[in-house]
Structure formats: C-alpha cells, structure tokens
Amino acid sequence: MSNASMKYHEPTVSEDEEKRRGRPRSETSKKSILNAVNRLLLRSSVKALSIEAIAKKAGVGKTTIYRWWPNKVAVVLDALLYQLGNTPDLPTSSTTMQSVKNQLERFMRLLKGKNGKILIEIMAEAQSSEETLTLFYENFMLQHEETLANLIEEGKENGEFREDISTALAVDMIYGSIVYRLMSGAETLDDEFTQNLPKEASTILLK
Amino acid sequence: MSNASMKYHEPTVSEDEEKRRGRPRSETSKKSILNAVNRLLLRSSVKALSIEAIAKKAGVGKTTIYRWWPNKVAVVLDALLYQLGNTPDLPTSSTTMQSVKNQLERFMRLLKGKNGKILIEIMAEAQSSEETLTLFYENFMLQHEETLANLIEEGKENGEFREDISTALAVDMIYGSIVYRLMSGAETLDDEFTQNLPKEASTILLK
Amino acid sequence: MSNASMKYHEPTVSEDEEKRRGRPRSETSKKSILNAVNRLLLRSSVKALSIEAIAKKAGVGKTTIYRWWPNKVAVVLDALLYQLGNTPDLPTSSTTMQSVKNQLERFMRLLKGKNGKILIEIMAEAQSSEETLTLFYENFMLQHEETLANLIEEGKENGEFREDISTALAVDMIYGSIVYRLMSGAETLDDEFTQNLPKEASTILLK
Amino acid sequence: MSNASMKYHEPTVSEDEEKRRGRPRSETSKKSILNAVNRLLLRSSVKALSIEAIAKKAGVGKTTIYRWWPNKVAVVLDALLYQLGNTPDLPTSSTTMQSVKNQLERFMRLLKGKNGKILIEIMAEAQSSEETLTLFYENFMLQHEETLANLIEEGKENGEFREDISTALAVDMIYGSIVYRLMSGAETLDDEFTQNLPKEASTILLK
DNA sequence: CTTTAACCGAGACGGTACGTCGTGTCTTAAC
DNA sequence: GTTAAGACACGACGTACCGTCTCGGTTAAAG
Numbered sequence: 001m002s003n004a005s006m007k008y009h010e011p012t013v014s015e016d017e018e019k020r021r022g023r024p025r026s027e028t029s030k031k032s033i034l035n036a037v038n039r040l041l042l043r044s045s046v047k048a049l050s051i052e053a054i055a056k057k058a059g060v061g062k063t064t065i066y067r068w069w070p071n072k073v074a075v076v077l078d079a080l081l082y083q084l085g086n087t088p089d090l091p092t093s094s095t096t097m098q099s100v101k102n103q104l105e106r107f108m109r110l111l112k113g114k115n116g117k118i119l120i121e122i123m124a125e126a127q128s129s130e131e132t133l134t135l136f137y138e139n140f141m142l143q144h145e146e147t148l149a150n151l152i153e154e155g156k157e158n159g160e161f162r163e164d165i166s167t168a169l170a171v172d173m174i175y176g177s178i179v180y181r182l183m184s185g186a187e188t189l190d191d192e193f194t195q196n197l198p199k200e201a202s203t204i205l206l207k
Numbered sequence: 208m209s210n211a212s213m214k215y216h217e218p219t220v221s222e223d224e225e226k227r228r229g230r231p232r233s234e235t236s237k238k239s240i241l242n243a244v245n246r247l248l249l250r251s252s253v254k255a256l257s258i259e260a261i262a263k264k265a266g267v268g269k270t271t272i273y274r275w276w277p278n279k280v281a282v283v284l285d286a287l288l289y290q291l292g293n294t295p296d297l298p299t300s301s302t303t304m305q306s307v308k309n310q311l312e313r314f315m316r317l318l319k320g321k322n323g324k325i326l327i328e329i330m331a332e333a334q335s336s337e338e339t340l341t342l343f344y345e346n347f348m349l350q351h352e353e354t355l356a357n358l359i360e361e362g363k364e365n366g367e368f369r370e371d372i373s374t375a376l377a378v379d380m381i382y383g384s385i386v387y388r389l390m391s392g393a394e395t396l397d398d399e400f401t402q403n404l405p406k407e408a409s410t411i412l413l414k
Numbered sequence: 415m416s417n418a419s420m421k422y423h424e425p426t427v428s429e430d431e432e433k434r435r436g437r438p439r440s441e442t443s444k445k446s447i448l449n450a451v452n453r454l455l456l457r458s459s460v461k462a463l464s465i466e467a468i469a470k471k472a473g474v475g476k477t478t479i480y481r482w483w484p485n486k487v488a489v490v491l492d493a494l495l496y497q498l499g500n501t502p503d504l505p506t507s508s509t510t511m512q513s514v515k516n517q518l519e520r521f522m523r524l525l526k527g528k529n530g531k532i533l534i535e536i537m538a539e540a541q542s543s544e545e546t547l548t549l550f551y552e553n554f555m556l557q558h559e560e561t562l563a564n565l566i567e568e569g570k571e572n573g574e575f576r577e578d579i580s581t582a583l584a585v586d587m588i589y590g591s592i593v594y595r596l597m598s599g600a601e602t603l604d605d606e607f608t609q610n611l612p613k614e615a616s617t618i619l620l621k
Numbered sequence: 622m623s624n625a626s627m628k629y630h631e632p633t634v635s636e637d638e639e640k641r642r643g644r645p646r647s648e649t650s651k652k653s654i655l656n657a658v659n660r661l662l663l664r665s666s667v668k669a670l671s672i673e674a675i676a677k678k679a680g681v682g683k684t685t686i687y688r689w690w691p692n693k694v695a696v697v698l699d700a701l702l703y704q705l706g707n708t709p710d711l712p713t714s715s716t717t718m719q720s721v722k723n724q725l726e727r728f729m730r731l732l733k734g735k736n737g738k739i740l741i742e743i744m745a746e747a748q749s750s751e752e753t754l755t756l757f758y759e760n761f762m763l764q765h766e767e768t769l770a771n772l773i774e775e776g777k778e779n780g781e782f783r784e785d786i787s788t789a790l791a792v793d794m795i796y797g798s799i800v801y802r803l804m805s806g807a808e809t810l811d812d813e814f815t816q817n818l819p820k821e822a823s824t825i826l827l828k
Numbered sequence: 829c830t831t832t833a834a835c836c837g838a839g840a841c842g843g844t845a846c847g848t849c850g851t852g853t854c855t856t857a858a859c
Numbered sequence: 860g861t862t863a864a865g866a867c868a869c870g871a872c873g874t875a876c877c878g879t880c881t882c883g884g885t886t887a888a889a890g
Contacts, residue, residue: 023835026836047334048335052876052877055837060837061839063835063836063879066878067835120334121334124331124334127254127390129252133391133392141391169407172384172387173380173384173407176385176388181383185337193376197376232867257844259845270849270868274866461749466849475865477853477854478861478862478863537745539745541741541804543668548806579821586797586802588794589801590793590798591793591798594797595793598758599758610787614787618821641883642838642839642883643840643882644882645882671871672873682841682842682843683842683873684875687874833889836885842880843879845875846875847872848871848873849871851871853867854866855865857863859861
C-alpha cells in the first residue's frame with residue numbers, strides 16, 4: 001500500500017511495545033464491519049446509512065464500531081479505502097508533466113463509477129465538523145494533494161514548469177475541478193472530462 | 208435582482224391568473240423564518256440546525272415551514288439568498304477578460320466571511336439527494352456558471368480567448384477551485400487566493 | 415319527534431321574527447355535515463373521526479362546523495339522533511310492567527347493530543370533559559332514564575311494584591347492564607340478552 | 622396478589638428459561654413511569670395525558686415507554702393497578718350471598734374517590750380499539766367478573782341462589798350499574814349507592 | 829490454573845428531531 | 860354577514876438513530 005493508507009483498520013503500529021492484556025481486537029469483526037458498509041453503500045447514500053444498520057448487517061454490537069471509529073464518516077472512509085485496496089506507487093516517468101498526467105489519471109480512475117459518488121458524499125458529510133474534516137483530509141485527500149504538489153515543485157525546479165504560478169492554487173484548480181464536477185450531480189466522470197483535464201493541466205503548468 | 212434570485216420567498220408570479228381563495232400566506236412568517244435561520248446560523252452549522260429550532264426561534268409552527276419549503280436545505284438556501292439580497296448586474300467592461308475577472312471578484316466577495324462557510328455547508332447537505340442537489344444548482348450555482356460560461360463563449364467568438372479549451376472544464380476549474388478551497392477547511396478565502404485566481408484564469412483563457 | 419330530540423340541527427325557531435341581514439344560514443350545510451358524519455362512521459370509529467375529515471366530506475368549511483357545534487361529540491351525537499329520526503311515543507299498556515318492557519325493547523332496538531357501537535363510542539368520548547358529558551346526558555340518556563324512572567314510580571304508586579327498591583338504582587342496573595355489555599366488546603346485543611333483560615327487570619321490580 | 626394482577630410491570634415470570642442477553646430492563650425506569658402517571662393523573666384527565674408528558678415527568682425517553690407498553694391505555698391501566706397495589710383475597714364467608722356482598726364492597730372500595738373516575742376514563746379510552754379493549758378486560762375487568770360469576774354459579778349449585786337467572790346477565794347488571802353510575806358524571810360512589818347495590822343484588826340472586 | 833483485563837453481542841437507556849396530523853382560530857374573496 | 864377555502868400557532872404522535880450504559884460471556888496474558 002502506498003497512497004491509500006488506512007488509519008483505522010490497520011491500527012496503531014506501536015501496540016507491540018507492550019503486549020496488551022485481555023482479549024485482543026477481533027480482526028473478523030473489523031472486516032465484517034467494513035464489508036457491511038460497502039454492501040450497504042451499494043443501495044444507500046452515506047447520509048442514509050446509520051451506525052445501527054451497519055452493526056446489524058455486520059452482526060456486531062454498536063459498541064464495537066464506536067470503539068474503533070469515532071463516527072460514521074470515519075467508518076465509511078475506511079470502508080472506501082479498504083475497498084479501493086492497495087494502489088501501487090507510480091513509476092517515475094520521462095517528464096514531470098507525464099508524471100502529473102499519470103497521477104491525474106490514476107486519481108480519476110480511482111473515482112470511476114460508484115466510488116466517486118461515495119467519496120463526494122464522504123467529503124460532504126465531513127463538512128459538518130472540523131474534526132471529521134481533518135480526518136478526511138489527513139487520511140485521504142492530503143496524500144494526493146502532496147503527491148501532486150511535489151511533482152509541481154519538481155517541475156518548477158527542473159525548469160519544465162512555469163514559476164509564476166502558485167502551486168497551491170494549481171492543486172486547488174485541478175482537484176477542485178474533479179470534486180466540483182462530481183458534486184454538480186454528474187453520476188460519474190465522463191470521458192470528455194477525463195481527457196480534457198490533463199490537457200488543460202498542461203496549459204496551466206508548462207512554460 | 209439579477210443573479211441571486213430567490214425561488215421560494217418571492218413566490219410564483221403567476222398567482223394573479225386566479226384570485227387565491229382562503230387566508231393568504233403570511234409575509235411576516237416568511238420573513239421571521241428567514242431571519243431566524245440567519246440568526247441561528249451565526250452560532251450553529253447547517254447540519255446542526257433543525258427545523259424545530261427554526262420554528263421555535265421564528266415563533267412559527269413547523270407546518271408553516273414545511274408548507275413553503277420541502278426541506279432544510281431549501282430554507283437555508285433561501286435564507287442565505289435573502290441575506291445576500293439583491294446584487295446589481297455588472298457593468299460590461301472593455302475586454303471580456305476584464306468582465307471575467309469582475310465576475311470572479313464579485314462571486315468571491317459574496318462568499319467572504321461566514322457566507323462562504325454557509326454556502327459550502329449547503330452544498331454539502333445538498334449532496335444527500337438528487338432533489339436537493341437540483342434545488343441548489345438551479346437556485347444558485349447555475350446562474351453563476353452560466354454567466355461565466357457566456358463570457359467565455361463571448362471571448363472565444365471575439366478572438367480574445369483560446370478556442371481549444373472546453374468552456375465547461377474552464378468553469379469547473381475556476382468555481383471548483385473556490386469551492387474546493389472552502390471545503391478544505393479554510394475558514395475563508397484569503398487574499399492570496401483571491402488575487403491569484405483571476406491571474407491564473409487569464410493563463411487558462413487568453414491566447 | 416318525542417324522545418330522540420335534536421338540539422342542534424333543529425335550531426332556534428325564532429329566526430323569523432326579524433329578517434336576518436346577509437347570507438342566511440345554510441340548511442343544506444347542516445344536513446350535509448350530519449350526513450357526512452353518518453357516512454364516515456360506517457367505516458371509522460368516533461375516535462378516528464376528525465372535524466377536518468367531516469368538513470372535507472361535507473364540502474364545508476371547518477368554521478361552519480365550529481359555529482354550530484362546540485366539539486366533535488356534539489356533532490356526532492346530533493348525527494346519530496338525526497339518523498335515528500323520530501321515534502313515536504309508546505302507547506300506554508295494560509300494566510306498568512308491560513310499559514317498562516316495551517320501553518326496554520324500544521331502547522334496545524334503537525341500539526341494534528352499528529348504532530349501539532356508535533352510541534357507546536360517543537358515551538366514551540364524552541367522558542373526557544364535564545361539558546361533553548352533560549351534553550350527552552341532557553340530549554340523549556336523560557330522557558330515557560326519566561321515562562323509565564317515571565314508569566317505576568308509577569308502578570310503585572299503583573301497588574304493582576315493590577316499594578323498597580331505589581328507583582335510581584333500578585334504572586342504573588337496567589341501562590347499566592346494556593351499556594356495560596356493549597362496552598365489553600360485544601359487537602351488538604344478542605337475542606339471549608335482549609330476552610333475558612326484561613325478564614330480570616320483572617324480578618327486580620315486581621312484588 | 623390476587624385480583625389486581627399486573628401484566629406489564631410484573632413481567633413474564635418465565636424469563637429464566639433462557640438467560641436474557643443485553644442490558645436488562647431498568648426497574649427504576651418502570652417505577653418512575655408508573656409514579657409519574659399517577660402524579661399527573663391527580664391534575665389531568667386520562668384523555669389529556671400525553672406519552673410525552675409522562676416521559677418528561679418521569680425523566681425517561683419516550684422509547685422506553687413504547688418499549689414496555691403498546692399505548693397510553695396500557696400504561697395508565699398499569700399505573701392504576703400499581704397504585705391499587707395488592708389486594709388480599711377475600712376470606713370465604715358463611716353464605717355465598719355474604720361472599721358476593723364482600724366481593725362487591727371490595728370492588729366498590731377499590732373505586733372510591735379519584736380511582737373510580739380514572740378507571741372509568743380508562744374504560745372509555747379503551748373503547749377506541751378492539752386491542753385496547755381486550756387489554757383492559759383481560760388485565761382488569763375479567764378477573765372481577767369471573768370471581769363474581771363463580772360465586773353465583775356456586776350459589777346456584779348449593780341451592781342458595783335461584784337457577785332461572787342468567788349468570789352473565791346478573792354480572793352485567795351488577796358491574797354495569799357501578800360503571801354506569803360512574804359514567805353518568807357522579808364524582809364518586811355515594812353511600813346510598815354503596816348500601817343499596819348489595820341489597821338489590823340479593824333480590825336478584827336469592828330464591 | 830486461576831485471576832484479571834479488555835474485548836465481544838446484545839440490547840435497554842435518555843435524548844433529539846423527524847415529518848404528519850388534528851386542533852381551534854384567523855383572514856381572505858365570493859355570494 | 861355567512862360561507863368555503865385554507866393558512867396559522869400549537870401540541871402530540873410514533874419512529875429512527877444517536878452515543879452511552881450494562882449485562883453475560885469469551886479470550887488471552889500475567890500472576
């Protein structure tokens with residue numbers, strides 16, 4: 001795994017420092033919870049999903065869910081990441097621009113179909129509190145932003161990209177256009193969009 | 208009024224065709240509802256806001272709210288538009304690019320401060336159903352999108368703008384960057400963003 | 415009309431003394447209200463019946479109902495009396511005991527079928543306030559009680575009945591047994607009951 | 622306990638057959654609900670009583686009430702029985718007639734004061750549906766009816782009572798007169814009634 | 829091999845809000 | 860000046876979930 005890390009269901013690494021006493025956390029329960037969420041999301045919106053429904057579907061006590069995740073957004077985000085699975089790191093390309101395009105295509109492929117919708121619903125739900133918003137960013141969006149930002153900085157340094165552009169703004173425009181398009185009611189990203197965005201990214205970035 | 212039209216609280220114009228029977232809708236109630244929402248939003252998120260709380264604050268029955276608006280998003284959106292009030296149409300500028308910049312600045316000024324946060328929360332809440340999403344778009348976002356899209360088309364036709372760019376994508380990138388920035392947890396649009404976006408818009412659009 | 419008098423729907427007789435100004439009270443409305451109630455009661459309990467439903471079914475404003483009757487019990491009671499219609503006074507019989515039996519049979523015949531159920535529901539609804547209880551008694555039950563009480567007193571005086579019995583208690587036992595039976599869930603008064611009650615009344619009353 | 626059994630607040634005895642899982646029912650909540658009802662009934666009619674008011678007064682969630690009782694009638698009936706408490710079985714008397722009189726006095730003492738009014742209001746409320754009516758009968762009225770009916774049968778068998786009378790009708794006349802008197806608006810059963818009824822019962826029953 | 833600690837399922841708990849229904853009052857235009 | 864239509868403030872309904880709690884019952888490491 002690389003970009004799509006999973007904070008909650010691959011929990012704190014540092015639990016080996018002292019062997020925990022008592023019954024260990026049940027890996028089976030975790031998986032059945034995440035699977036339940038994914039199955040329920042096929043027929044339900046994130047908003048309509050309830051912790052109680054998840055618990056019932058997973059055959060698990062509500063307490064077990066609350067013990068591992070602070071709220072619905074956190075579970076659903078983890079379930080999405082769990083379903084997306086490990087995405088290999090991208091190979092470095094000949095030009096930085098090509099790397100950027102690869103990164104964009106990879107991101108958009110991630111959100112093809114139902115997943116894009118779910119991601120956007122998670123992002124929307126996350127708006128309700130500072131805490132969940134941070135959770136969403138640190139566990140998902142930030143890594144994509146950083147990867148792209150690093151590439152842009154790299155391109156600026158090696159003279160491939162214009163230097164008079166704000167890296168942050170470029171990132172906002174690129175990811176923003178994807179998010180905004182999905183939020184506008186588009187069921188999914190159509191081919192026209194998928195092809196045009198990388199082209200337009202060139203216009204912004206290249207000298 | 209131009210852009211910020213208000214669907215619900217300036218109701219159907221065509222009510223003159225048949226004189227309405229029964230007690231007419233109370234304008235006082237409408238206003239106290241919208242005012243209540245705006246007052247409550249000073250201390251509460253849209254998510255945390257409840258129809259019951261609005262009714263209580265406004266000194267109004269819940270039924271009265273449900274009679275006029277289908278759901279919370281609709282009331283809150285109307286309350287925002289009511290608070291924003293009438294925004295005059297922009298004067299035409301010397302160049303189309305200048306018109307675009309004016310439009311952007313006007314939009315961003317609209318969302319300065321608390322309003323941006325509220326708008327984004329409305330947009331987030333609207334994601335939960337197709338119906339509310341449509342409501343949000345048709346009553347707010349669409350008019351801004353169309354204004355910008357028309358300007359871009361105009362620029363393409365008069366030779367000021369590049370023709371190899373998708374108008375839709377350009378709109379997505381510009382409004383998307385604003386929305387995305389606000390959704391990232393930024394309390395408000397800072398000066399750097401406000402100044403950089405129009406510049407970058409030029410890069411995308413101009414030949 | 416004799417026993418089953420109708421207080422509300424045969425209103426003030428003296429409306430002819432001065433020509434009333436404005437639109438006259440609509441006799442049609444009264445009748446359509448009472449008919450609506452009777453039609454609705456075929457498929458609904460008194461409890462489930464609402465003033466709003468009556469108004470709608472009758473094609474009448476709620477205000478009209480409230481102007482004529484103080485509450486639901488009053489309308490329904492009137493509707494029942496209206497449906498029962500005029501019951502002729504009974505002919506005097508050879509013996510007082512026979513008169514009592516005639517009176518009982520007449521009362522029980524009145525309550526055969528759906529009407530008994532409705533009467534009992536009205537009586538039940540009337541329990542909720544002193545006001546409606548009085549209304550029910552004065553407009554329905556009292557006259558039956560008085561008729562019976564007078565007969566018993568007559569029987570005592572002419573030496574036919576025992577004198578050591580409380581007239582009030584006898585009335586309570588006789589009408590009470592009917593009411594109580596109907597309140598126990600019996601759909602209607604069965605033949606056994608209808609035949610046994612007069613016989614038992616004899617036992618109580620005769621020397 | 623004998624006659625005044627309590628279905629709901631002395632729940633199923635046979636819960637030992639399978640050890641109950643989950644958090645056990647809170648006895649405290651039960652009691653505070655029943656107490657709340659009794660306190661509220663001092664100042665309110667059964668009709669005017671609302672589940673919401675009970676929940677608030679008892680410091681309990683509405684769900685807790687709905688979990689244990691199907692409707693208002695059921696709670697109020699239980700509260701009445703709870704307040705009446707355990708009534709010892711009556712000692713057998715020398716004659717069956719004396720047993721009947723004891724039973725009647727015991728029943729009428731039960732309904733002295735506010736309790737009679739409440740009982741009648743419950744009975745009235747119960748009329749609104751078959752379900753609540755059954756509830757009322759099976760949890761209260763039936764046991765009194767059966768006790769009396771058994772005594773009457775006993776009296777018939779041992780030659781003390783007349784055999785040409787319908788037991789069911791006798792029961793209806795006796796309990797009916799009490800219920801009917803209370804329904805007529807009498808605040809309570811006065812001494813005259815309380816003394817006359819057993820005497821008249823003798824007339825009906827004895828040879 | 830018993831204790832102890834943390835987990836688990838089940839599900840009851842006090843709450844909040846939902847969207848609906850009915851109440852009795854009011855305010856219009858129509859007749 | 861009454862009527863129908865219907866909007867109004869209000870209060871309660873019964874339901875759905877929330878996040879917390881309290882049970883009996885595992886499951887392991889520590890004593």
